[in-house]
Amino acid sequence: MSIDPYYNVRAFHSFVQETLHELGPAPEQPLIKAAVAVVIENPFAGRWVEDLSPLTDPSASLGTELGSRLVALLGGRAVESYGKGGxxxxxxxxxxxxxxITTVFGDALRDAVGGGKAxxxxxxxxxxxxAQIDIPLAYKDEVYVRSHYDAITIALPDGPRPDELxxxxxxxxxxxPNARVGGMTVADVIARDQN
Known part of the structure; x- marks a missing residue:
């Protein structure tokens, strides 16, 4: 584990959803959606603190660790879309x-999953x-690729406790699967970026 020791980690939770087909034809490959959550102590729980940079400054370590675990959950498949939250x-x-989960975290996440421009x-x-939360997903290189607008819903049975994040x-x-409402495609983005 490469998470900065500033974060007191209690647990990790991993989620994988494999969709073989929906209505209509089955996709060539199953769609794999996954999420990884880390449960950490909230050092500012119960009190007002103006400067939250102690949470932000080491957050690249969170992005790297969670991104690496996400890649593993996809079992060798490339990460085409991503999202974050908490x-x-x-x-x-x-x-x-x-x-x-600011830019410090996001840049490290991008690096861990093989890049991303969006x-x-x-x-x-x-x-x-x-509580449940829906983590939104969008294509990693262009947010306007409509076929990749999606989400994964997760809930942790034991978190967050009142003083946790x-x-x-x-x-x-x-x-x-079977996205067919038009708009920019992954192929459009690849062609655009090669020019």
């Missing part, structure tokens, strides 16, 4: 999660233990 326990603030979709909220990354091996 939950703050009820003694914390949404801002505590956001401080952990901004990373995110969701965060304050929640009780066991849950930091989450998610990814998928492709777009939605």
């Amino acid at each position: 939950l703050a326990g009820v003694n914390g603030e949404q801002e505590h999660v956001v401080a952990c 901004w990373i979709s995110s969701a965060s909220k304050v929640a009780a233990t066991g 849950v930091i989450i990354v998610a990814g998928a091996s492709g777009g939605r």
